Amino acid sequence: MSQLTIILWMLNVIVDTSGQLAFKAAASASAEHDGLAHWKHMLKRPWIWLGVICYVFEFVLWLAFLSLVPLSVGVMLGSINIVVIMIAGRFLFKESLSKWRLIGIMLIACGVTVVGFE
């Protein structure tokens, strides 16, 4: 993998994780509201817009990343996002990492490493 490929991959992981976390923050900050009120409350907060901006950037980054790697390698390397989001959720939202989650995270990380050496 070239340096540019790795940079695009890492940036993609960062914006995807930030986007997911921003959406989670938006949803939980408005959790006391229901239905339409829930959406109105979320749309007035910065979190959901931060999430949208992240997703726009992710869209461009993913497209650029796929110009440099074969699609099969791209989707496999992209799986690391799941791992990073779960670890971030553990620290920011105190989500628990059960036994099966830890095993899953380790297996995915090993798999991505093996594909990365390709």
Next chain:
Amino acid sequence: MMKRFYILGFLALIIFDTLAQVSFKFASVHAEPLAMDAAWLIRVFGAPWIYGAFVGYIGAFFTWMTLLKYAPVGPAFAASHLELISVTLISVWLFDDSLTWPKIIGGALIIAGILCLARSEDEAEKVVQADPSETLA
């Protein structure tokens, strides 16, 4: 009846996700050479592929939300990531990707990991959900 609904739902999810990724790849190939400028973006949006990716994403989103309403989250989560297999196989066919050992072993490890995560989601849901009114059997 419910079983058929799940199978169709999971299939639709995988097809939409696969469509999105394959369209993304076609869009990126069409827009080559890669450059972070307006001309590159114009090449991206000037070809039909990118709109296929939108259709795939929107379709996957609504299928996912519908599935989550009825299906246990564990299998749904796993299904939403199993497009790894379909995308890899289609890449071999459409883009002449090679199935090398690192890809096969790495891909198998990732799938095993996703199945473990799906299992953990299922267990978490069983704790939250006191009323097990639905079963995927």
